[in-house]
Structure formats: C-alpha cells, structure tokens
Amino acid sequence: MYNILFFGDSLTAGYGLKNAKTESLPGLIQQKINAENLPYHIINGGLSGDTSGGGLFRLEYWIDRPVHIFVLELGINDIIRGVSPQTTYKNLQAIIDKVKFKYPDVKLALMGMEIPIFIPSPFAVEFKSIFRKLADANQMAFVPFYLAGVAGKAHLNLPDMLHPSAEGYRIMADNVWPVLHGLL
Template structure:
C-alpha cells in the first residue's frame, strides 16, 4: 500500500462538511473503484498558511509518502502575504518532503485570488504556483477552485468554502493530474 498525502488548508480539510465529502476522500473512492493500492491521508488544517505548513509538515512525514499533494496558499492570498514569502515557504515544504522521501512524486495545486485587488499582487500570486511547479519539475493543477469560486450553488453560505458539490469539482481537477501520476 502506497500513501498519498494531501497537505493543505480548509479546502483540503473539507471545512463545514463531513470528512467523506472532502475532495481527498472523494479521491480515495476513485482509487478504491480502480482497485489501486493507495491510501489517501488528509492533512488539511483550516486556516493554515504556507508559514504554518512549514512548521507542521514534518509531523506528517513519519509514514512513507509516495505522492505529496501540496494545496496550501489560499489563506496567504486572502491575507495579502507577499507572493515571494509564500513561494519561499512552499519551496521549504517541498524541500523537506524531498529530503525525507527523494522518490516521492509531488503535485502542486495552484491558487488564485480575484484580480480586483489593486496592483500586481493577484498576478504575482497566481504565477508563483506555476513557477514553483516548473522550478521543481513537478505536476501542476492550474487552479484548484476553477469553476467553484464565486458560484453560490457550489459554496457554503460563507461564499468561500466549497460545499459537497463544489468538493466534487476539486476532486475532478485533482484527479485529472493525479491519475497520470499513479502507477
């Protein structure tokens, strides 16, 4: 049995939903349906930032990790943390995973923030995920929340967190990339 670690924030944790509705659980259902020998581990923590992830990633690296899905950064964007700082933190997380498990395959989930924010921040924030994926030669999900953000019927009443139907789209975006990485 190989392990897939989903390391993220409330989007990964399935904020406001039962665990089985979070997209990592939906990915496990697809893996089981295909009778693949992978176990999904959901290390989503609501409110987490890339800086928080740097400090907590090592506690998740005790069990062998074969595939690491990095889905952090949304809260950095919401808080206006400089894109360079977010990028450095995510790179540190990647480095820690690679140091412990050099053979692990890594997938980065891209995040975006609305272009309504002034200046170049939204563009810099969007680009940092693609740049990290290219720099580290890892698989890339362009925008985890594509088709979900801003869609009232796919989000909880807070308008920020995907509901069960929205989580299905997150699973689809992730599966499109993950399926190619599975052996």
Template sequence: MKITNLSNLILAIFCLVFLNSCKNEEKQSNSSSEENTEKEQVSAENTTEEVPVVLFFGTSLTAGLGLDTAEAYPALIQKKMDSLGMDYSVVNAGLSGETTASGLNRLDWVFKQNVDILVIELGANDGLRGVSLDETRSNLEKIIKIAREKNPEVKIILAGMQIPPNMGEEYTTEFRSLFPELAKEYDLELIPFLLEGVAGDSKLNQQDGIHPTAEGQQILANNVWEVLKDDVQ
C-alpha cells in the same frame, strides 16, 4: 542375580531408548517451532507491507470545512481509486486556517509516515491575508525541498490557486503566477486552479462564498484526478 542383572539391563536399555525418543521429539518440536516462527515472520512481513500513500497537505479546502470528512475531495479520491482497484491509502492532512508558514512548521508531523505522492494545497490563506509573496514562495520552496529530502522518490503535485482582487491587481496577478512558476522551477506537476468550475458559483459554495459544498468538492476531486491519475496508474 542373573535375573536381576538381566532386568536391570532391560530397564537400562528401555530408559536409553526412551531418552533418545524424547530428544528426537524435542528436536522435531524445535524444528517445527522454528519453521512456524519463520512462516509467521514472513506472514507478518507480508501483512505489514506498506501501501503507497497519497497525502493531501492543505487548508480548509482540503479539510472539507463545513462538511463531513467523507465529502472532502481527498476522501472522494480514495473512493475513486478503490473503485478502480488501486491499492493506495489517502491521508487528508488539511487544516483550517493553514498558511505556508504554519504548514512548514507542521512538516515533522506530516512526514512521520512514508509519503509516495504529496499534493500541496497551500497559499490561499497567505493570499487572503496579504502575506508577502516572497515569504509565500520561500515557504513553499522549503516544503518542496524537505519533502524530497525525506523521500527522494516522492512525486509532488502543486495545486494552483487564485484570489479575489482585494489586494490589488499587481498582487493578485503575481500570486496567480507563483504556482506555475514554482511547478516549472522544481519540476512539479501542477493543478492549474484547484477551484476551477467552483469559485464564484454560489450554488457550489457554502454561505461564506469560499468553501465548496459537497457538490463543489466533487468538482475539486475531478480537477485533482485529472493530474493525479497519471501518477497512480
């Protein structure tokens, strides 16, 4: 009986030690698991950290109509920033045929992502269609205000535009003045004329005489960069 009781006692002690050992291993495993989870969360936060976004919101000039997307000036700007080691993401939100009115209606899509720098290239199609200058101005003002509501810290660059004198001298002159006036009123940075050095040069435009060739797009990129560079350094 004594031997049996001693065996039982030894067995009981062994079981107790074994159970305690299992509990300690479980605690260590849980602690390690929690630590790994925390590390994974930190890692995930680091890898999903948002890169500043430069969004080009415009017409076929921005979209690069007739060219590969990689030849359009937004892509050239991205290439420029990459070569300089600037950690920015460029979004080309150009759409052929876009007017200020249709652009205004498209803002919800544009601002599904955070936008740090917004380059507005709109108005050319309004001018070519003879849209009321009051309407064009109003639409651009609304776009500017909505952009600032979405992100009060957003930097806005407005691309100036000019049109041929088809609509008459008064309309053409007022259209050209519209962009610097808006830039001054809303404290925007202004690209004086997006097509400077390209407009009217048959060698730098496609057969339609309106849309730049790949070489012309490089000049547009330079025109944009002269203003944009101060905002990304």
C-alpha cells in the same frame, strides 16, 4: 499500500462539510482510487486557516510516515493575511525541499490558487504566477486553479462563498483526478 498525503488548508480539510472524510477532495479521490482497486491510501493533512508558514512548521509531523505522493495546497490564507507572494513562494519551496529530502523518490503535485476577484490585491498576478513557477522548478504535476469551475458559484459553495460545498468538491475532484491519476 502506498500513501498519498494531501497537505493544505481548509480547502483540503473539507471545512464546513457534513462528512469531511468522504465529501472533501481527499475523500473523493480515495473513492476514485478504491473504484479502480489501486493500492493507495489517502492521508488528509489539511488544517483550516493554515498558511504556508504554518504548513512549513507542522510538516514534520505529517511526513513522519512514508509518503509516496505529496499533494500541496497552501497559499490562499497567506494573501488574505497580507503575506507577500515572495514569502509564500519561499515557504512553499521549503516545504517541497523537505519532502524531497526525506523521500527522494516522492511524486509531487501542486494545486494552484488564484485570488478571488472580490479580494482586491496588487499582488494578484504575482500570486497566481508563483504556483506555475514552483511546479516547473520542481517538476510537479500541476492543477493551475484548484477551485476551477467552483469559485464564485453560489450553488457550489457554502454560504461564506469561500469554501466549496459537497457538490463543489465533486467538480474539483473530477478536475484534479486526471492529474493525480497520472502519478499513480
């Protein structure tokens, strides 16, 4: 059995869902893996409110067990807290470096983020670009926008309009699955 670690914030954890174990993106990907009878086990390392700096701090706990595929989804809380895109980039690169150092043969995937249009920021373009730069520099499988097809759509989000509903996560899983399936 191989481990896939999803490492992220509330968007990985499944914040606000009735059953995050089955309705979150990691849970839905596990269901797709099971349907194909593939030898992979998903570990949900999501923590609501986490930043790239927080992720860097807590990473050691999560990579204490073997990791064969590492899926990184962090950064949106950085921009909400006013962390510069340069700092986010450095923290995410440090996370990637630690994982690659511990598991040199690990396969990597990065979930890109964009700043929601209702959060004004002079960093919007720079923030979006850090994910492509990281993916290219580290030869990572890449999903350009983790919330594609879901962001800003009321019927696919919780009332806060920041976190996907179970239906929204199903769309995200359909978007992310082809990228992850290529790593299996």
